[in-house]
Amino acid sequence: MVFGFRPTPLMANGDISLISTGGEVTRAPHGTGKLILMPMMREMATRWVSGPLTDGRNGVLFRADDKAFWDALPQATDIRLEFERGTPITLTLGPMDKAVAGVRTCADSLLRHWGVDPSAMVGGHAETPFVAKWFNNNDYPAEARRQGKQGRVHAVATFDRTGAVIECRVVASSGVAALDNKTCDLVRLRGRVPAAGAGEADVRFLYMPVRWAI
CATH class of the missing domain: 2.60.40 (Immunoglobulin-like)
Structure with missing residues (x-):
C-alpha cells in the first residue's frame, strides 16, 4: 500500500x-x-x-x-x-x-501559478461557508441540465477592502462551458465577503471549487 x-x-x-x-x-x-x-x-x-x-x-x-x-x-x-x-x-x-x-x-x-497571493486569501486556507449561499439548485444552467452535464469548476475571485467582488475567473475548467460561465456569473452577482480588517491586503483572493451535480 x-x-x-x-x-x-x-x-x-x-x-x-x-x-x-x-x-x-x-x-x-x-x-x-x-x-x-x-x-x-x-x-x-x-x-x-x-x-x-x-x-x-x-x-x-x-x-x-x-x-x-x-x-x-x-x-x-x-x-x-x-x-x-x-x-x-x-x-x-x-x-x-x-x-x-x-x-x-x-x-x-499552485495559488501563485494562478496569480493568487496566498497571504491575501479570504479566510486563509480554510473553506469559507458563505460561498454556499451564492449558489442554489435553481441556478443550474438549463441546457447543461437537459444534457445531463456535471462537473467541478475551480474559480478565483478578487475582492476590494469593502468586501465587494472585483472579478472572477475560472482557473480549472469543468469541461462544460455553461457551468464555467455560470459559476463566475453568480459570483459577480452575489459575491460578498467580510470587509478587510486592519493590516489586511487591499485586494483579497478567494479560491472556490464549485461542484455542479444533478
Whole structure:
C-alpha cells in the first residue's frame, strides 16, 4: 500500500490517497467511511471514490475536509481507514510534519501559478461557508441540465477592502462551458465577503471549487 496526499489550496478540503500495488482496495466505486488518527483517536467521517489508475494499480481517494484532522495528522503514529462495508485498513505512519508542510507549500505554489497571493486569501486556507449561499439548485444552467452535464469548476475571485467582488475567473475548467460561465456569473452577482480588517491586503483572493451535480 502507498499512502499519500493530493494537494489542494484549501487545506481543510483535501484528499488522502491510498494506492494498492496488488489487487483492489475495495470493489465498490464510491461510498462513505471514517478516517481515524491514532493514538489520539481523532475520527472524521469521509466520502471516498475508487478505481484503476493509468499505471494499472488501484487507488482510493478519501475526502479530508476537517481542519482539525490536518492539524492533528503530524502527531499521529497510525491511520485507520474504514469503509461502510469491507475490511478496515490500518497503516503505520512515518514522521508526518514535513509531509503536511510539503502539501501546504505545494498548495501555495499552485495559488501563485494562478496569480493568487496566498497571504491575501479570504479566510486563509480554510473553506469559507458563505460561498454556499451564492449558489442554489435553481441556478443550474438549463441546457447543461437537459444534457445531463456535471462537473467541478475551480474559480478565483478578487475582492476590494469593502468586501465587494472585483472579478472572477475560472482557473480549472469543468469541461462544460455553461457551468464555467455560470459559476463566475453568480459570483459577480452575489459575491460578498467580510470587509478587510486592519493590516489586511487591499485586494483579497478567494479560491472556490464549485461542484455542479444533478
